[in-house]
Amino acid sequence: MKILVCISKTADTTAKIAFTPDQKSFLETGVQFIINPYDEWYALVRAVELKEQYPDTVLHLITVGGADAEPILRKALAIGGDAAFRVDLQPISIEQVALSIAAHVKQEGYDLIFTGKETIDYNGSGVGGYLAGLLDWPFVSLATRFDYNGQTATVEREIEGGREICEASLPLVVSCQKGMAEQRIPNMRGIMAARTKPLQVLAAPPEAQQPAISIDHFALPPKKSGVHLIEPGNEEELVRLLHEEAKVI
Amino acid sequence: METIAPATLKGGEFLIRPSDNIFTPEDFDEEQRMIYDMAHQFIEKEIWPLLDRIDQQEPGLMQSLLDKAGELGLLGAALPETYGGMGKDFITATLINEAVGAGHSFAVAMAAHTGIGTLPILYFGTPEQKQKYLPGLATGAIKGAYALTEPGAGSDALSGKTTARRSADGSQFILNGQKIWITNSGFADIFTVFAKVEGATDKHQGFSAFIVERNTPGLSFGEEEHKMGIKGSSTRQLFFQDCAIPADHLLGEIGKGHVIAFNILNIGRQKLCAAAVGAAKRAIELSVQYANNREQFRKPIASFGAIQYKLAEQAVRLFACESALYRTTQLIDALEKESLAQGIPHEKALLQAAEEYAVECAILKVCGSEMLDYVVDEAVQIHGGNGFSEEYPVSRAYRDSRINRIFEGTNEINRLLILDMLIKRAMQGRLPLLQAAKAAQDELLAPPAALTNIINANSTDFQTLHSQIAQWKKLALLIAGAAVQKFMQQLEDEQEILMALSDIIMDIYLAESSVLRAEKISRQQPDSLYPLLAQVFVADATYRIQQQANEALMAFAEGDELRILQSAIRRFCKVLPFNTKQARRRITAALREANTYCF
Ligand SMILES: Cc1cc2nc3c(=O)[nH]c(=O)nc-3n(C[C@H](O)[C@H](O)[C@H](O)COP(=O)(O)OP(=O)(O)OC[C@H]3O[C@@H](n4cnc5c(N)ncnc54)[C@H](O)[C@@H]3O)c2cc1C
Numbered sequence: 096m097k098i099l100v101c102i103s104k105t106a107d108t109t110a111k112i113a114f115t116p117d118q119k120s121f122l123e124t125g126v127q128f129i130i131n132p133y134d135e136w137y138a139l140v141r142a143v144e145l146k147e148q149y150p151d152t153v154l155h156l157i158t159v160g161g162a163d164a165e166p167i168l169r170k171a172l173a174i175g176g177d178a179a180f181r182v183d184l185q186p187i188s189i190e191q192v193a194l195s196i197a198a199h200v201k202q203e204g205y206d207l208i209f210t211g212k213e214t215i216d217y218n219g220s221g222v223g224g225y226l227a228g229l230l231d232w233p234f235v236s237l238a239t240r241f242d243y244n245g246q247t248a249t250v251e252r253e254i255e256g257g258r259e260i261c262e263a264s265l266p267l268v269v270s271c272q273k274g275m276a277e278q279r280i281p282n283m284r285g286i287m288a289a290r291t292k293p294l295q296v297l298a299a300p301p302e303a304q305q306p307a308i309s310i311d312h313f314a315l316p317p318k319k320s321g322v323h324l325i326e327p328g329n330e331e332e333l334v335r336l337l338h339e340e341a342k343v344i
Numbered sequence: 345m346e347t348i349a350p351a352t353l354k355g356g357e358f359l360i361r362p363s364d365n366i367f368t369p370e371d372f373d374e375e376q377r378m379i380y381d382m383a384h385q386f387i388e389k390e391i392w393p394l395l396d397r398i399d400q401q402e403p404g405l406m407q408s409l410l411d412k413a414g415e416l417g418l419l420g421a422a423l424p425e426t427y428g429g430m431g432k433d434f435i436t437a438t439l440i441n442e443a444v445g446a447g448h449s450f451a452v453a454m455a456a457h458t459g460i461g462t463l464p465i466l467y468f469g470t471p472e473q474k475q476k477y478l479p480g481l482a483t484g485a486i487k488g489a490y491a492l493t494e495p496g497a498g499s500d501a502l503s504g505k506t507t508a509r510r511s512a513d514g515s516q517f518i519l520n521g522q523k524i525w526i527t528n529s530g531f532a533d534i535f536t537v538f539a540k541v542e543g544a545t546d547k548h549q550g551f552s553a554f555i556v557e558r559n560t561p562g563l564s565f566g567e568e569e570h571k572m573g574i575k576g577s578s579t580r581q582l583f584f585q586d587c588a589i590p591a592d593h594l595l596g597e598i599g600k601g602h603v604i605a606f607n608i609l610n611i612g613r614q615k616l617c618a619a620a621v622g623a624a625k626r627a628i629e630l631s632v633q634y635a636n637n638r639e640q641f642r643k644p645i646a647s648f649g650a651i652q653y654k655l656a657e658q659a660v661r662l663f664a665c666e667s668a669l670y671r672t673t674q675l676i677d678a679l680e681k682e683s684l685a686q687g688i689p690h691e692k693a694l695l696q697a698a699e700e701y702a703v704e705c706a707i708l709k710v711c712g713s714e715m716l717d718y719v720v721d722e723a724v725q726i727h728g729g730n731g732f733s734e735e736y737p738v739s740r741a742y743r744d745s746r747i748n749r750i751f752e753g754t755n756e757i758n759r760l761l762i763l764d765m766l767i768k769r770a771m772q773g774r775l776p777l778l779q780a781a782k783a784a785q786d787e788l789l790a791p792p793a794a795l796t797n798i799i800n801a802n803s804t805d806f807q808t809l810h811s812q813i814a815q816w817k818k819l820a821l822l823i824a825g826a827a828v829q830k831f832m833q834q835l836e837d838e839q840e841i842l843m844a845l846s847d848i849i850m851d852i853y854l855a856e857s858s859v860l861r862a863e864k865i866s867r868q869q870p871d872s873l874y875p876l877l878a879q880v881f882v883a884d885a886t887y888r889i890q891q892q893a894n895e896a897l898m899a900f901a902e903g904d905e906l907r908i909l910q911s912a913i914r915r916f917c918k919v920l921p922f923n924t925k926q927a928r929r930r931i932t933a934a935l936r937e938a939n940t941y942c943f
Contacts, residue, residue: 111937166374173378280385283417283430286378 096243096265097153099203100142100176101196101210101222103131104160104167108215118312121216130167133211133272135174140276141241142209143175149243153177155203159186159195159303165294172289173281179292184299187306193225194303200230206265207248212237212272223270232266239274353675355700356766358853359817360780362810367435367674368861369666370868376436379421383443386416391447395740398449398576401568406453406576407487407531414484418444419458423466424690427478434677434694438618438669445622448744449576456527456577457481459615461488463608464536464553467691468596473555477534489532491523491556491582492605499757502551502602506539506584516588517541517554519562523582525751529565530578533558537582538601546599553595553604562587573743610698612752613705614676617669617712620748624662624719627741628941631655631723634738636936638728645726646936649925654722655935656880656928663877663943665708665715667857672704703765706758707850713748713755720745759846760839766849767828767835781825784818788912804875806863809882812920813856816889819916820848823896826909830900844896851885858882873934876927877943883924890917 106112107127115122130139139156146152156171156179158164168179182195200208213220220236227234239258240251248263253272281289323340325333337344353363372380390412391398397405413419422437423429444451462481465473465488480486497504506521519539526535535556544550556563566581596604632655635646645651679697684690698705723738724731731738749755770777827841835842855878862878893913901909934942 109939166377169374170378170381173382278389280389280416281378281382282415283379283382283421283432286375286382287430289378290375 096145096149096151096207097155097203097205098142098145098207098209099155099157099196099200099205100134100139100171101208101226102134102139102156102158102168102171102179103192103211103214104128104158104164105131105214105216112315114313118314119310121313128163128167130171131211131214131216133213133215135171135211136278137271137273137275138209138211139171139174139176140279141271142207143279144276145241145243146175149245155180155205157182157196157199159184159192159299161185168294169289170281172292172294173285174279175285177292179294180297181294182297182299182303184303186303187310188308189219189221189225191299191303191306192222193229195299196222196226197229198300198303199297200226206267207243208232208266208268210268210270212270220270223268227268230266230268232268233263234268234270235261235263236270238269238271241269241271241275354775356703356769356775356777358704358856359766359820359849360775360777362814363671363856363860366667366671366857366860366864368864369670370861370865371674372435372439376439379432379436380439380443382416383418383440384446386413386418387444387447387450391450395448395576395737399740401530401576401578406450406578409450410454410457410487411484413444413454414482419454419462419484420482422458423462423478423482427466427474428482429478434680434697435670435673438614438673441615441618442622442669445619446626448623448740449574451619451623452574452577452744452747453528455615455619456490457484457488457532459612460490460536460608461528461532461534463611464490464595464604465555467607467695468553468604469555470592472592473595477555480533486533487528487531489526489528489535490608491526491529491535491537493525494522495524499754501538501605502548504538504540504551506537507542508539508550508552508554509542510591511588515591517591517594519554519556519584519587519589521584523584525569525579526582528578529580529582530568535582536595536604537584538605539584541598544599548599548602550599551601552598553601554589555593555595556584556587556589560587560589571747573740573746575743607695607699609753610702610705611694613709613758614669614672614698616748616752617665617708618673620712620716620745621662621666621669623741623745624658624665624716625941627716627719627723627738628655628658628662628935630738630741631658631719631726632935632941633939634730634736635726636939646932649929651726652932653925653928654726656931657884658719658722659931659935659941659943660877660880660884660928661715661718662941663861663874664854664858664881665711667861668704668711668854669708671857671860672701672708675704676701703762703769704853706753706761706765707853709752710749710755710758710762710846711850711854713745716745716748756839756843759843760836762846762849763824763842764836766824777821778825780817781821784821784912785825787818788822788908788915792915804862804866804879806859806866806875808920809859809878812882812886812918813852813859815916815918816848816852816855816885819889819893819912820845820852822909822912822916823848823893826905827896827900838899841896841899844892844899847892848889848896851889855882855885873931874943876931879922880924880927880931883919883922886917886919890919893917 107129110126113122142154146154154176156176158168159182172179186192210223224234235250237252238250239253242249250261252259417430420429421432421440425431444454465477481488492501494504508517508519537554537556541550541552562585564583569579635651636644638645676697680693683693720742724742727738730736769775824845858878858881862874865874897909
């Protein structure tokens with residue numbers, strides 16, 4: 096079996112969100128970047144487990160991004176995987192990502208593709224489905240469990256108020272979320288091996304180079320005002336706050 | 345990564361020579377960063393959730409956590425690959441120690457295992473001993489401990505009464521005696537035990553080290569000590585009653601136990617500082633977060649100047665200590681690699697390198713432990729009543745910090761050692777301190793060259809900072825030189841003077857490290873706040889040095905000599921105008937914004 100795991104680089108959850116002066120892009124200075132948790136904890140770890148179960152599995156990782164995404168890719172390789180690919184393109188939209196990965200898949204040939212259910216920056220959830228569409232493969236989204244018996248895959252997914260269990264044949268695209276696997280801390284050997292594993296840079300295919308959308312500007316959501324807790328019995332303070340601060344009475 | 349020139353400054357030489365390029369945490373390579381992150385992740389995920397259970401010494405828990413660390417490769421990181429280790433260099437090993445340092449009792453258990461528990465065998469073991477124990481120590485299958493201290497032999501470590509008698513047929517040593525305060529003793533599988541071989545005639549009365557396995561008949565253990573902090577770390581007494589071990593469990597040579605004990609300590613001191621840096625980062629993170637969240641008088645307490653002072657000062661002291669730590673670590677690492685390249689065996693290379701920088705290691709031990717005590721103390725204060733509650737993690741940090749000033753040589757012993765080693769090196773001609781002191785004396789008699797540049801809070805003039813520190817060095821040499829002349833061999837009885845001098849020397853090393861690092865970062869990021877961290881440290885240190893210098897002087901100088909040396913203090917340790925309040929506010933603003941330690 097040949098598995099491809101899609102990895103994306105994203106800002107750490109504690110990063111301060113700010114934009115460049117023209118408001119057209121995210122300000123990266125001082126920001127800590129991490130592997131998108133859905134890709135790392137669920138998609139990648141489940142793929143590594145499958146490789147442990149079926150040792151002749153070939154496991155590849157791919158990201159679409161600039162050279163600054165390579166530390167993330169190496170970190171992913173430290174957890175597992177035989178080789179990694181970076182499509183050299185700074186995408187601003189999901190179709191650029193999906194087209195880039197699809198081009199690689201068509202060339203390299205895979206049986207199974209895992210993505211995270213979303214990347215925690217734009218939360219678009221679009222790449223998996225888009226990619227399956229481009230490849231004309233079945234797609235199961237929001238998977239919480241994935242089993243493979245050598246022929247068919249059994250995938251569990253969350254639906255409104257319950258669970259859905261599907262069976263699917265390969266090739267297949269699955270987007271993964273919590274439940275698929277447990278986060279793994281890479282070990283020293285993995286980290287050391289990651290340095291010598293092949294990491295190949297691919298040129299972006301022509302169809303992916305021009306985004307179909309353009310970004311007008313970004314804006315932060317309005318600040319939430321704080322909650323004031325008032326001691327029971329302190330009606331005076333309540334009245335004062337409603338009058339002076341909330342200005343509703 | 346910027347390449348660093350090979351170790352140019354010898355041990356102790358910082359006191360007489362400027363340094364222009366030091367290694368800093370900004371120089372870590374990608375793999376080193378990944379290893380740090382991994383170790384940190386391990387502490388966050390596997391240790392922090394279990395701290396209460398660890399402190400209750402739940403049976404088997406600490407061992408299982410050490411095993412997990414072993415699976416990740418953390419225990420064998422610095423061991424050679426031939427013995428199942430990862431063969432990582434000293435810088436990488438230090439990064440691991442730093443990350444694990446935030447792990448409270450676990451950090452102590454792991455440091456004791458990988459340090460004093462493992463290193464004696466790595467550095468002094470025979471090939472057979474290494475083959476037998478190191479692979480297990482690397483994975484954690486074998487857990488190590490170190491038994492030097494006795495009820496009557498603490499700081500005076502070589503005065504122990506434990507004996508080793510050779511059996512009549514020479515095949516065994518029979519140990520009798522008692523050890524106390526032995527970390528990991530509740531579960532360790534092997535102990536490096538120090539004892540005096542009966543009948544030995546060398547000047548150390550046969551003081552030697554032995555490997556003792558846990559299940560050896562005649563070895564028994566006391567109850568767990570009830571400790572103020574690091575409650576989860578196992579600490580017991582060991583009793584040896586006709587405990588017979590095979591003769592080939594002798595470690596190193598008879599009468600050379602002190603070489604093992606002292607050499608391991610140099611590395612232990614550096615490691616302790618690394619752990620303190622890791623623990624301090626965590627305590628500052630908790631302090632900043634709490635100060636941002638907690639409101640009084642309808643404002644976050646972080647908006648009050650008094651609290652801002654504390655947060656900034658925590659960061660300033662940590663930054664200086666961390667800068668000195670990695671500066672020293674790279675010097676040791678570079679010297680080790682140089683020795684290896686010259687064909688010196690691995691066993692000797694690191695030990696020799698650490699010995700070369702033994703003064704710096706002692707400085708790191710004292711500064712690391714005292715920096716951490718400051719940081720955790722203010723962390724509790726920032727938390728107010730909650731800081732005094734076990735519900736909040738800073739109270740554990742406070743209790744756990746205190747031991748660091750006591751073990752690996754008390755801070756008093758280390759302060760004495762700093763001066764003792766420097767003076768010895770000067771006498772041996774290894775370090776031209778006397779010449780430098782003489783030059784400072786001559787300069788004092790010549791008219792002063794004014795410090796032309798005046799620093800202010802808005803721009804950092806590194807040249808001025810460097811010349812300030814250069815002046816402090818002269819002052820330290822002048823006072824030390826005068827004290828040596830006055831007391832000669834009796835100087836060792838004047839501990840108050842030695843303590844004051846070592847404080848000055850430590851401030852010099854930390855201030856210089858902080859300034860050099862800030863300067864290096866500023867070349868890449870001209871607008872960063874790093875220079876302020878260094879400047880506040882220098883400003884703080886100026887007052888401390890003035891005080892220590894005056895105290896030292898008044899203790900022995902009189903008349904003309906006193907007047908001249910006091911003029912040296914005025915000349916070489918000037919307070920330059922610098923608005924520390926404003927600088928600290930800016931530092932705190934960055935901490936508040938990041939909501940964690942961000943330098
Ligand atoms: C939790 C814990 C874990 C430990 N783990 C280990 C371990 O794993 N293995 C091991 O071998 N030991 C261990 N120790 C022992 C530790 O190294 C000693 O406690 C330490 O060296 C100090 O010795 P002491 O307690 O006898 O104090 P003392 O030597 O009695 O010192 C008491 C005070 O006198 C001062 N003092 C002593 N001599 C001088 C002097 N010449 N000049 C000026 N001041 C002096 C000291 O600085 C100190 O302030 C541990 C101790 C503790 C508390």
